Amino acid sequence: MDNPRRILLVDDDSGIREVARTVLEMVGGYDVETAASGLEGLEKARTSPPDAIVLDVMMPGLDGPATFARLQEQPETRDVPVILLTAKTQAADRSRFASMGVAGMLPKPFDPMALCDQIAGMLDWQP
Template sequence: MIKLLHVEDDADIREIAMMALELSGEFEVVQCSSGADALDKVKSFTPDVFLLDMMMPGMTGRETLDQIRKDSTFATIPAIFMTARAQHSEIEELLMNGAAEVISKPFDPMALPDQIKLAMQKSAQAK
């Protein structure tokens, strides 16, 4: 089972992603509704991969990841960002700053499990 920490402020998107990942049967998912929630939950759940919404109130996905990575335990865990603002320059910047992948919203729920696994493979090969 792939342990995934999903951080998303939109309840509908959390539910769709959870259904898609559960259907695949390959993921153990812990969901968080905010960056602060993720900082709390990551203390007791060490994921194999992070799936983070970019635009959230309070703390963006990138700020959340920066805070999580202050703990060296999480320094090399691949991070995938989801964003509705999929500007080419923004995607390039995220990838250059260590994102394993950037998935545009709206996303294809049926493709999500494979997109995550492919990003994890690319990340492992890059190390």
């Protein structure tokens, strides 16, 4: 692909950021930028909107749902699809997140080998 799709990965866990980034770049061929907090993610998304955002739900300070709400308020990031990365997989949590208008949800811990296919499937991206 001449111009790889850009994904912004926002997670406060450096280990998760590193594993996901490596897999998305090496296996998926994506251009991945990372952010360690909701505020950092908002700033990076606003200044250079990615093709998609993978956003951790539970982070200190500005959590995933609050970050998503702010992304929706900004014209630069309103149309960027967001996939939530969450350990909260109870039906009530899934229902609440789905009602927010996110593109999808990935369970935590995720399967690194399935990550690229899962993201591409949720966003309807062709390989």
